[in-house]
Amino acid sequence: MLRVEGVTKSYPGADGPVPVLRGIDLALDAGETLALTGESGSGKSTLLHVIGGLDTPDAGRVVLDDVEIGALDDHRRARLRRERIGVIFQQFNLVPSLDAAANVAFQARLAGRCDPDWNAELARRLGLEAHLRKYPEQLSGGQQQRVAIGRALAARPRLVLADEPTGNLDEESGAAVLTLMLELVTETGAALLTVTHSRALAERMGRRVHLSRGVVSA
Amino acid sequence: MIAAGLQALLSHWWRHPFQLVTLMLGLATATALWSGVQAINAEARASYDRAAQTLAGPARDTLARRDGEPIAQETYIALRRAGWAVSPLLEGRLDLDGTSLRIIGVDPFTLPAEDLPEELGQSGVDLSFLTPPGQLVVDQDTADRLEGTDLPPRITGRNVPPNAAYVDIGTAQRLLGRNGELSRLVVTGPSDLTAPPLEEVAPDLVREAPETGGGEIARLTDSFHLNLTAFGLLSFAVGLFIVRGAIGLAFEQRRPVFRTLRALGIGRGVLLGLLSAELLVLALIAGTLGVALGWLIATMLLPDVAATLRGLYGADVEGTLSLRPVWWLAGIAIAVLGTAIAAAGSLVQVARLPLLAPAQPRAWARASAATMRWQAVGAVLLAVTGLLVGWVGSGLVSSFLLLGSLLVAAALMLPIFLHAVLAGLARVTRGPLAEWFWADTRQQLPGLSLALMALLLALAANIGVGTMVQSFRLTFTGWLDQRLAAELYVTTETDAEGRRLQEFLAPRVDAVLPIRSADGEIAGRPVEFYGFAHDVIYTDHWPLIDQSPDVWTRVSSGQAVLVNEQLARRADLWPGDEIALPDGENVPVAGVYSDYGNPNAQAMIGLDRFDALFPGIPRRQFALRLDEGRVEKLTRALVTEFGLPPGNISDQASVKQFSLAIFERTFAVTSALNVLTLGVAGFAILTSLMTLATMRQPQLAPVWALGLTRARLARLELLRAALLAALTFVAALPVGLMLAWILLQVVNVEAFGWKLPLHFFPRDWLVLAGLSLLAALLAGLAPARRLVRMPPSDLLKVFANER
Amino acid sequence: MRRRTLILGAGATLAAGPLRAQGFAGLGETSETFAQPSPDTRLVFPGDHAPHPAFRIEWWYVTANLAAADGTPYGVQWTLFRSALAPDGPTDGWGNPQAWMGHAAVTSETRHLAAERLARGGIGQAGVTVDPFRAAIDDWALEGPSLTDVTMRAAGTDFSYDLRLAAQGPFVLQGDEGYSVKSASGQASHYYSQPFYRAEGTLRLPDGDVEVTGQAWLDREWSSQPLDEGQNGWDWFSLHLDGGEKLMGFRLRGTGPDFTAATWIAADGTPTPYPDGAFGAEPLETARVAGRDVPVVWRVTLPDHGLDVTVRALNPECWMPLAFPYWEGPFMVEGSHSGGGYLEMTGYE
Structure with missing residues (x-):
């Protein structure tokens, strides 16, 4: 379903381009879960952004359901993002001007496939029912993360990308949120790619790929 | 320690030069407009003083x-x-x-x-x-x-x-x-x-x-200068909104620095001192710049002002500006004072800053229900105070206080108004993007509200003054047509020549109407008396605004007088009231006529009665009635046959043209200041939008990540700017009309002694609305273009782990 | 001479006044174009009572030593200065280049009242005519059928006087036939006097009117030249001696030695001029007047006539606080001779 082929990416640095990804190959099937681990600066967030269509590779291809993301124009790529990909950021990055309920439903509505029942179920399962009228700034970190998960899954995307989804949570609530996330991803049949450097989190994924200095090492 | 602290504080400006430029420009423009007007006033007053001394x-x-x-x-x-x-x-x-x-x-x-x-x-x-x-x-x-x-x-x-x-x-x-x-x-x-x-x-x-008190001229022109001062103050206020915005932002962004400095052992007092010193230096530099700019403005405007004063009041004012040290100092002082006013709130916040709260910058000037409540209370209080002052007080100053407080109250109400409108719009529109758009626009209001308030003030002033000037022009031209009904006006050098002229003219024109004038007194006020001969040019054309029956018969027979509107309003004399003539006899006022452009009180009475009252007055002025087509021929005859200097003959058309020219010049300065004020407001919008744009990424990035293109986001940003400007214009329209009404019905009466009807000029409003939209779009364009071209990596920084 | 002094004096006075006329101050530069005094000129009366507009400076200068019926002494001054801004120009209208200045004063032992007038010629405000004689500025006038019989009037805001002057002797030519030398380097003026006026009339003073009688002295002088450069002040004396003789003497002070000159006038009017050094004037006492020390008691000598007298100012406070300030007042004479007279002093700073 997802194929990453020979992706390279570098960023401009003080002494010329700094290579971040040096030829990554990766594949992920529907329903599969994958942990992408690595040191800080190993390039895992960049890879996640490239896969999510938020950034473009210098070379190589990212193909999602036979569509090469890099070949799309801005408009089509945006559409792909809202319809097929759900992203869960480490900093949650909720839309600050919308309340919890609107945030959960936001992407699904943008994608034009809002399902109120599904939204309600998500809210219930994520334990957000009491907080739906609250704005992001009024929510705790755990609550915000759950809203972010809800938002990512509301549109039933083909691919869910998570960037250190529990990085800002304590161990206990982190584990609970993770369980919930895996459960929901599995139910929707989406593929899940999680970037993390938490061994505990990685252990719970179906597959693990280690990234070191921009190449897959194991 | 102080040096290190200062370095830490000042480094902010190096890293945000645009903010520094905004602050300096805002302060400089505010100071410039204010001190420019002051310079003009000072120059004019100095001229009056010298003129008074010359005698x-x-x-x-x-x-x-x-x-x-x-x-x-x-x-x-x-x-x-x-x-x-x-x-x-x-x-x-x-x-x-x-x-x-x-x-x-x-x-x-x-x-x-x-x-x-x-x-x-x-x-x-x-x-x-x-x-x-x-x-x-x-x-x-x-x-x-x-x-x-x-x-x-x-x-x-x-x-x-x-x-x-x-x-x-x-x-x-x-x-x-x-x-x-x-x-x-x-x-x-x-x-x-x-x-x-x-x-x-x-x-x-x-x-x-x-003559006492700096001369008659100084008294007569007071109202004109007060007008200018009020404008200067308005421009200054608009400029201060920019300064307030820039300072508020700079303080917000430096909160973490303040906390760190405090944590590292710099006392609250020292920190406040450092910040005050920093602001003082900035204010001094910007103030100097502003005074120089103001000098430039004054130099450009002064010739018009001088022309106006000469035309309207016969006051000679020098066309060039002399530099006065006092004025420099006053200009810089007002810059420092303005900075102090603009920074007071921010300094208080720093003083109250808790040492151990999270060092995360708060969303800049976050909207809170409480703030808006306070603004509403303030607005209502101000409006009530203003109305009270306007109702209880009298005179030009209280009129301007009324104007000022209503304007500021309207500005304070603006965010509440916009909030309500946006909430209403959010309710009637559907769709996730629309919802987000309205919600996000509302959330941006606090950051933009200062600039929008400045825009509201400038727009309202523009509508108000524009409406006043246009209404005045409309009334004035109509009035001129009525008032200047005779075809020719002639002045002779001597009484004897006047008698000869009458004989000369008798066979040549339809009527020779002598006009004589003398200074007298009514109700203790100096009044110019006019003697006139009964004629249809009076009965048919004279612009009476109030009259009793048989007005012309009674006045021309000397049984009653006409007074001009100025005298009627100042001395409260209306048809039915009696006045004492200089010979002690009491006669009724039979009517009141409008007399625009004349600062003095005036009364008209039949020629015979006039001659009895003022014997020995020169008899040298005549209005001539004749066929329009024969005016040119008669003028030639008067010069060549009778030997009158051409300068002593004025025809109706040239008098009208001259009067209208004076009128246009009178308001040229007002218009110029109006444009400048609007420019300052436009600048306020520009800087606010550009500043906000730098802080928009955290809000825009998630929406982008969730599937919107940057181009679409940019269009939405532009739309938002235009929408806010449009809404502000909608709010400014009634405020401006209220301003115009006060100017026409209250200020004009106080300043000049006449009341004018309010006319509406919707086409002007359309132009102005278009202009403000254009200004907002232009202001929004740069940030929008930047957003379109922004590399994704910049947006991705928002999501980066290492924050 | 008296008032050669005033060649400078009048110029300076006008110059210090509202005019500050450069034309006045530039005396030395333009004097070439003005007429110059000449030893060959013979004075003719009454013609020379009239103005000499071709000369730069001229005056009609009267002082009177008077007494009330009870013997209370008074002094009166009446002066009309003419100063030409140019040697020629229209005689009528505002463009007339003649500037006129009047000084008037009344002095008693306790009071000194003074006034000043400025006017220009050509418009009827000031000027001098000979037949009948009239020298006037504003309401001040010296007028009569002729200069030997005139009334003299002047007024200020706090005083006025109205005197009749009748000459009891001839006009007297000073110096060499009316050519009076003013310095060792030869500056000179035309100068004659009428020292024999008998005066009577009324003074109106703040205390009331006073009837007075006494003697008066007229000086007429004209020239075009300034003082010598080194000369910076003068002391000028006119004495009416009880025997009927008159003495005019002056001392010009400067950086160099003083220059003195004098004329002894016999009771019949015969003048004897004396060159530099014959006449002596030596200050004995000074008084503090208007912030400066001014000699008010003098020893005056003319050994040739056995004259050695003490001259004592009637009132030390005879300061003329005018645009160009100076001291002018009456004095009493005691010693080898007795009598009265007038003293003018300038250049005391």
Whole structure:
């Protein structure tokens, strides 16, 4: 379903381009879960952004359901993002001007496939029912993360990308949120790619790929 | 420690040069507009003072002939030889290709040194001043203007009033062609012990006390200057919104630095001191810049102001600006004061900053229900106070207080209004993007509200002043058509010539209507009396705003008087009221006529009654009624056959043109200030949007990540700016109309003595609405373009782990 | 001479006044174009009572030593200065280049009242005519059928006087036939006097009117030249001696030695001029007047006539606080001779 082929990416640095990804190959099937681990600066967030269509590779291809993301124009790529990909950021990055309920439903509505029942179920399962009228700034970190998960899954995307989804949570609530996330991803049949450097989190994924200095090492 | 702390604080500006530029520009423009207006006012006042002094003696009595005729030189000699300490004066105007030069002829032998221009007193009068061809002592401006004329040689004097020349009395008589004539005699001191009383020596002279209080001109023009001051203040207020915005932002962004500094052991007091010092330095630099800019503005506007004052009040004001140290200091002081006002809130926040709260910058000036509640309360209080002042108080100052408080109240209400409108719009629109758009726009309001308030003020002022000027113009032109009904207006040199003229004209025109005027008093106020002959040009055309039955019959027969609107309003005299004529008889007021453009009180009465009241008044002015087509021929006949100088004949069209020209000039300055104020407001919007744009990424990035293109987001940003400007315009419209109403119905009455009807000019509003949209779009364009071209990596930084 | 002094004096006075006329101050530069005094000129009366407009400076200068019926002494001054801004120009109208200045004063033992007038010629405000004689500025006038019989009037805001002057002797030519030398380097003026007026009339003072009688002295002088450069002040004396003789003497002070000159006038009017050094004037006492020390008691000598007298000012406060300030007042004479007279002093700073 997802194929990453020979992706390279570098960023401009003080002494010329700094290579971040040096030829990554990766594949992920529907329903599969994958942990992408690595040191800080190993390039895992960049890879996640490239896969999510938020950034473009210098070379190589990212193909999602036979569509090469890099070949799309801005408009089509945006559409792909809202319809097929759900992203869960480490900093949650909720839309600050919308309340919890609107945030959960936001992407699904943008994608034009809002399902109120599904939204309600998500809210219930994520334990957000009491907080739906609250704005992001009024929510705790755990609550915000759950809203972010809800938002990512509301549109039933083909691919869910998570960037250190529990990085800002304590161990206990982190584990609970993770369980919930895996459960929901599995139910929707989406593929899940999680970037993390938490061994505990990685252990719970179906597959693990280690990234070191921009190449897959194991 | 202080140096290190200061470095930490100041480094902010290096990293955010745009903020620094915004702050400086805002402060500089605010100061510039304010001090520019002050400079204009100061220059004009200085000119009045000098003009008042010129009449040879700021505080000396003068002798003049009862009938206003020139004094014979023999009378002067007789008075001197009788022991009277008097000095002769001959004043007049010299026509020079369209303009005129005021000639002040003095006798340096008998006039005390302190009454002469400094240059005559100090550097010396030489023979060339006293003997033909003589010399003209003029100011630099006038000297430049007279370059190339064949007038006697000029010498430059610093204390000479604008557009005037001091000359020896002999030179004055020669230049003005008035040999043996004097206008007045200055009483330079007590007479000799043996001097007989005035009646014995010169029975036709009367002694007149000097004009007091800086002269009549200063009093008359007060309202004009107050108008300018009010505008300067408005511009300053608009500018302060920018400054407040910039300072607020800089403080917000430096909160973590403040906390770190405090944590590292810099006391609250020291921190506040450092910040104050920093602001003071910035204010001094920007203030200096602003004063220089203001000087530039004043230099550009002054010629128009001078023209206005000359046309409207006959006041001579110098066309160039002299630099006054006091004015520099005042300008810089106002910059510092403005900074202090703008920074007060931020400094208080720093003082209250808790040491251990999270060092995350709060969303800038976050909207809170509480803030808006306070603004609403403040607005209501201000509006009520303003209305009370306007209702209880009287005079121009209270009118302007009313205006000011209503304007500020309206500005304070603006965010609440916008909030309500946006909430309403959010309710009626559907779709996730729309919801997000409205919600996000509302959340941006606090950051933009200062700039929007500035825009509201500028727009309201523009609508208000524009409506006032247009309404005035409409009324004024209509009034001119009524008032200037005669085809020709003629002035003769002497009474005898006047009699001959009447004979000459009798067979040639439909009617010769004498006009005579004299100074008198009604209800203790100086009033100009006009005597007029009964004619249809009065009964059919004269612009009466209030009248009793048979008004013209009663007035022309001398049984009643007409008063102008100024007098009616000032002395509260309306049809039915009685006034005492100078001979003591009481007559009723039969009607009130509008008399725009005249600062003085006036009354009209039938010619016979007038002649009985004021015997011996010159009979030299006539209005002529004749067929339109014969005007040109008659004018030629008057010049060639009768020998009247062309300058003594004015036809209706040229008088109208002249009056309208004066009118346009009067409001040229107002319009210029209006445009400048609007410019400042536009600048406020620009800087606010650009500042906000730098902080928009955290809000825009998630939406982008969730599947919107940057181009679409940019379009939405532009739409938002336009929408806010449009909404602000909608709010400004009623405020502006209220302003216009107050200007026409209250301020005009106080300032000039007339009330004007309010007219609406929707086309002007459309233009203005278009302009404000354009300004907002232009202001939003740069941030929008930047957003479109922003590399994704910049947006991705928002999501980066390492934050 | 008296008032050669005033060649400078009058110029300076006008210059310090409202005019500050450069034409006045530039005396030395333009004097070439003015007429110059000449030893060959013979004075003719009454023609020379009239103005000499071709000369730069001229005056009609009267002082009177008077007494009330009870013997209370008074002094009166009446002066008309003419100063030409140019040697020629229109006689009528404002363009006339003649400037006129009047000084008047009344002095008693306790009071000194003074006034000043400025005017220009050509408009009837000031001027001098000979037949009938009239020298006037504003309401001040010296007028009569002729200069030997005139009334003299002047007024200020706090005083006035009205005197009749009748000459009891001839006009007296000073110096060499009316050519009076003013310095070792030869500056000179035309100068004659009428020292024999009998005066009577009324003074109007703040205390009331006073009838007075006494003697008066007229000086007429004209020239075009300034003082010598080194000369910076003068002391000028006119004495009416009880025997009927008159003495005019002056001392010009400067950086160099003083220059003195004098004329002894016999009771019949015969003058004897004395060159530099014959006449002596030596200050004995000074008084503090208007912020400066001014000699008010003098020893005056003319050994040739056995004259050695003490001259004592009637009132030390005879300051003329005018545009160009100076001291002028009456004095009493005691010693080898007795009588009265007038003293003028300038240049005391």
